[in-house]
Amino acid sequence: MDQNCSYCQEGALLDAFGIKICELPMSKVILFKEQSHRGRVIVACKQHVDDITQLSEADRTAYLEDVNHVAEVLHRLYHPDKINFGAYGDTMHHLHFHLVPKYRDGFEWGGVFAMNPQQTFLEQDEYQQMIDEIRNAL
């Protein structure tokens, strides 16, 4: 638990870029407000660790199963042609993966995804619809 960490504290820190959808056994699932990639979410570990090597094997497995469960739901709801998985966070220390659905010939297809392209934001009711459909599917 870190006082300056978006994923530990939530509230205004998280609100800057995401909206919490729900919790899974080992993670918090967060809708990424920037939706250039429809369905982009973050799966943040419930533990404030730097990367997967700092988890016990059991916790690591549980965290991966959460990531997998969310990815399955994104495939089912949004039918991307690929999901990218990225864990960066050089300057913070809380394990989280970006799950980024990619669509053939769409935005950033064939390359890495930007940390935050700052291009596509939705209306509150559109966010809420996505949150509801993801939460219901999990």
Next chain:
Amino acid sequence: MDQNCSYCQEGALLDAFGIKICELPMSKVILFKEQSHRGRVIVACKQHVDDITQLSEADRTAYLEDVNHVAEVLHRLYHPDKINFGAYGDTMHHLHFHLVPKYRDGFEWGGVFAMNPQQTFLEQDEYQQMIDEIRNAL
């Protein structure tokens, strides 16, 4: 097994960007020739699947343990300040993670990493030294 897949076929397809270090129970460990990030490797699943959702739970766990084992070795050998983990591969269909050690205030610190910055390549004996030290540590 795919005839046009670098990770299935190895040989010239793999040689274009990497050098195989060794195999682990569920993966092939590959030194990325572009070494802007010292210690950058790829951990490719032995199975030709698109992403983690296509593996059985047991295989997924085994693959993650391989990724974790390699990450532990990178921490021990190269002491990065962070390791980034990224799975992209929009236009191919073989699950693999880039493990990218980042160093404080170094190249691409604080951001995502480029797919291939094409900047830093080593001499053959330098690659061999890294291959030996990673293989010995695994």
